[in-house]
Amino acid sequence: AGPIYRDSTRPAAERVADLLARMSLDDKLGQMTQAERGALTPQADLARYRIGSVLSGGGSAPTPNTAKSWADMYDSFQRTALSTPLGIPMIYGIDAVHGHNNVRGATIFPHNIGLGATRDPALVQRIGRAVAEEISGTGIDWDFAPCLCVARDDRWGRTYESFGETPDIPTSMATFVTGLQGPSLGGPASVLATAKHWIGDGGTTGGKDQGNTEVSEAELRETHLPPFQEALKRGVGSVMISYSSWNGVKMHGNGYLITDVLKGELGFSGFVVSDWQGIDQLDGQPGFTGDEVRASINAGIDMVMVPNDYKLFISLLRTEVTSGRIPMSRIDDANRRILTKKFELGLFERPYTDRSYTATVGSAAHRGIARQAVRDSQVLLQNKWGVLPLPKTASKVFVAGKSADNIGYQSGGWTIDWQGGSGPITPGTTILQGIKNTVSPSTTVTYNANGDGIDGSYKAAIAVVGETPYAEFKGDRPNGLGLDDTDLATLAKLKASGVPVVVVLVSGRPLDIAQQLPNWDALVAAWLPGTEGQGVADVLFGDYAPTGKLPSTWMQSASQQPINTGDGKTPLFPQGFGLQYARS
Ligand SMILES: OC[C@@H]1[C@@H](O)[C@H](O)[C@@H](O)c2nc(CNc3ccccc3)cn21
Numbered sequence: 001a002g003p004i005y006r007d008s009t010r011p012a013a014e015r016v017a018d019l020l021a022r023m024s025l026d027d028k029l030g031q032m033t034q035a036e037r038g039a040l041t042p043q044a045d046l047a048r049y050r051i052g053s054v055l056s057g058g059g060s061a062p063t064p065n066t067a068k069s070w071a072d073m074y075d076s077f078q079r080t081a082l083s084t085p086l087g088i089p090m091i092y093g094i095d096a097v098h099g100h101n102n103v104r105g106a107t108i109f110p111h112n113i114g115l116g117a118t119r120d121p122a123l124v125q126r127i128g129r130a131v132a133e134e135i136s137g138t139g140i141d142w143d144f145a146p147c148l149c150v151a152r153d154d155r156w157g158r159t160y161e162s163f164g165e166t167p168d169i170p171t172s173m174a175t176f177v178t179g180l181q182g183p184s185l186g187g188p189a190s191v192l193a194t195a196k197h198w199i200g201d202g203g204t205t206g207g208k209d210q211g212n213t214e215v216s217e218a219e220l221r222e223t224h225l226p227p228f229q230e231a232l233k234r235g236v237g238s239v240m241i242s243y244s245s246w247n248g249v250k251m252h253g254n255g256y257l258i259t260d261v262l263k264g265e266l267g268f269s270g271f272v273v274s275d276w277q278g279i280d281q282l283d284g285q286p287g288f289t290g291d292e293v294r295a296s297i298n299a300g301i302d303m304v305m306v307p308n309d310y311k312l313f314i315s316l317l318r319t320e321v322t323s324g325r326i327p328m329s330r331i332d333d334a335n336r337r338i339l340t341k342k343f344e345l346g347l348f349e350r351p352y353t354d355r356s357y358t359a360t361v362g363s364a365a366h367r368g369i370a371r372q373a374v375r376d377s378q379v380l381l382q383n384k385w386g387v388l389p390l391p392k393t394a395s396k397v398f399v400a401g402k403s404a405d406n407i408g409y410q411s412g413g414w415t416i417d418w419q420g421g422s423g424p425i426t427p428g429t430t431i432l433q434g435i436k437n438t439v440s441p442s443t444t445v446t447y448n449a450n451g452d453g454i455d456g457s458y459k460a461a462i463a464v465v466g467e468t469p470y471a472e473f474k475g476d477r478p479n480g481l482g483l484d485d486t487d488l489a490t491l492a493k494l495k496a497s498g499v500p501v502v503v504v505l506v507s508g509r510p511l512d513i514a515q516q517l518p519n520w521d522a523l524v525a526a527w528l529p530g531t532e533g534q535g536v537a538d539v540l541f542g543d544y545a546p547t548g549k550l551p552s553t554w555m556q557s558a559s560q561q562p563i564n565t566g567d568g569k570t571p572l573f574p575q576g577f578g579l580q581y582a583r584s
Pocket residue numbers: 056057058095144196275276418472
């Protein structure tokens with residue numbers, strides 16, 4: 001019989017204890033180190049430095065970017081990891097935050113704000129399962145999702161990653177964890193989930209990304225904690241620390257909230273991972289130092305997303321340990337947490353890609369789930385004289401707007417590239433294509449992004465407008481949330497034609513549109529629907545009635561931000577608002 005840690009019939013705790021006893025200090029330090037795939041050159045460094053985890057940052061993909069080459073890449077890294085004396089498998093993490101969004105051809109689901117509008121936790125669980133299958137098909141075992149942020153200020157560039165502005169909606173959508181992991185880790189296509197970002201990322205002053213959340217502990221616990229409690233109840237295996245600060249203290253160095261509250265009071269038994277270069281920010285200077293390594297590890301961080309200078313990290317960590325400034329008990333605790341999840345995931349038994357899932361990437365079944373999610377996320381905000389649903393048999397329909405025929409725009413950030421992109425960046429159905437698929441063969445659909453060619457002969461004009469993609473701090477909008485000049489010009493042209501105007505807003509958050517709204521006959525918030533734009537047309541032409549409800553308060557003006565339900569301010573539309581079609 002081999003060593004206990006290789007015996008899959010033994011409880012994880014026993015296997016961990018046996019393995020830990022066999023590990024050198026270097027083995028242990030390596031397990032706490034996560035390196036970016038592009039930084040691991042030569043790849044043999046993964047073994048030489050006993051690196052325990054690899055990640056793809058946003059957009060960091062193999063060439064060609066196909067599911068098969070992702071799986072081949074994963075297996076190659078894993079083979080290197082297993083070549084070490086103890087053969088501890090590496091765990092690979094990625095941001096699959098609205099589908100396996102770095103992989104070309106993957107199903108791209110609506111971003112979380114749209115899923116919040118569905119108020120359907122069971123649907124979100126099904127989405128988690130579908131995403132887990134696509135992730136598993138590429139070998140990857142760990143998803144840096146769901147973001148359980150409670151976005152309080154729409155000026156924040158990550159508002160679309162939030163399921164809603166009050167804790168009840170993100171809490172209800174923690175079902176995504178169960179979808180990803182399964183009822184317990186290690187089952188079919190089980191992928192480790194990450195509750196992020198601990199804690200208070202959505203509550204910063206002014207909605208500044210990586211800013212300062214200035215609230216009492218009672219407010220922090222009341223508003224930002226409940227979604228994490230639900231994720232813990234569902235057995236979430238990892239928690240990622242927020243870049244933000246709480247009352248001026250960087251979360252990445254906050255021992256009270258990480259160790260005393262998350263691990264102690266809440267009893268979190270998984271492992272805590274930093275954000276990308278998160279520990280570098282503790283001293284306000286670029287790069288990381290031994291002091292920052294010590295402060296973050298002693299605060300309770302178990303694994304550091306370095307992600308590039310892993311040699312320096314390991315060297316500094318070793319010095320902090322041999323000097324006694326980081327106790328060995330902390331190192332062992334971090335290793336126990338990390339190794340427990342690797343054992344529970346079944347990585348020691350099944351370290352390589354299960355190729356039976358590779359064909360699920362972008363499958364019709366998954367795209368069908370995504371299309372349903374798109375339908376259910378549409379929120380009808382205005383519908384004068386019941387202009388919606390549009391008749392499929394209308395003789396002529398005009399479509400305008402920069403976002404009507406653009407997979408990149410309708411998917412938003414975190415799609416193929418970190419910041420997203422424009423045009424046919426991955427296979428999907430644009431909203432325009434969806435419209436064309438829906439109308440009758442005798443209907444003429446004319447598309448012009450700027451609205452050129454509109455005249456009174458059209459039954460209606462559909463203007464698909466809104467935001468171009470962004471992620472994180474690049475999406476912060478401290479100086480206004482209005483439509484851009486391109487969209488305003490398009491809308492003015494349509495208005496001048498006298499034809500009824502149906503506006504479809506493709507955005508990651510409520511926008512400041514109160515002034516323009518009276519000129520529109522109908523308004524549908526489509527959020528960031530992803531690749532299955534057919535779901536928008538399904539609602540516009542009545543195959544499905546709109547059922548979406550606002551997950552966040554819709555401002556009258558950006559000057560009201562932050563504006564949230566119950567704060568006494570008068571919104572344009574309250575959280576929970578959503579019209580239905582008149583009974584036909
Ligand atoms: O992609 C890894 C993490 C992600 O899980 C976190 O939610 C997010 O806060 C996060 N931000 C970065 C920073 N990304 C980055 C991309 C290109 C250049 C520099 C930094 C990485 N990550």
